[in-house]
Amino acid sequence: MSGIVPKENIELFERLGDIAALARSLSDENRLRILVYLADGKQSVSRIVEELQLSQPLVSHHLKELKRCLLVNVERNGPFIYYELADPRILHILKDLAAIGEELLANRKTF
Amino acid sequence: MSGIVPKENIELFERLGDIAALARSLSDENRLRILVYLADGKQSVSRIVEELQLSQPLVSHHLKELKRCLLVNVERNGPFIYYELADPRILHILKDLAAIGEELLANRKTF
DNA sequence: TAAATATATAAATGTCTGTTGATATGCTCA
């Protein structure tokens, strides 16, 4: 960089890998459905499967990915395994993304 | 859904497709580098190519994707084509993502 | 221990996507 980048943005540059990984895990609609569903509180896998009408292996797969990115916490209770949001701010991020998306659509210059 | 989901989250559910698409465009590190570089103001393609040390077709490809998601605006000036951030709040989102990522790492329960 | 349920994992597949190298398009100037 030419040295004209504000310091705060330079900090960003060093974290772009992590940011991209986070955004990647938010880039699948089914994973987002799971996250938003978990906003109500911890849920078992079977519950998620029922509610979201997804196959059980698919839900497990996505939960694994969400766990890998630390977006959810896991807890076993008997035969059930409960997943919960690791941080409620995740929902805020989704709402911010929705707001920006809406605004971008409203302000777009090319139709 | 069982009706136990807060209304504001129900609104989210209807926009998950758009949110996922937005997150998807933020899920590539090179695209993020471009966005952060554009935070300084509009830049020509060749400038981006030089600064980020990426091939010119690759930069064009990513810019096309960013434009498709309305994250950047395009403007021609002679032989040069300038790209700029469509909304400065995009940077805020990146910073929020970085902050959450950091917090998730700090608070993770499984090591 | 056997059966039943809950969840995870494995294998296979088709699709998407990031990247490269080559080429086309568009603009400017001589």
Added chain:
DNA sequence: TGAGCATATCAACAGACATTTATATATTTA
């Protein structure tokens, strides 16, 4: 008009990923 630069597009390829089907692991109960 032709040469040269800036940018976009195309073709090809490799790797990633979402999804499905089938199977394995773990827990509870009879």
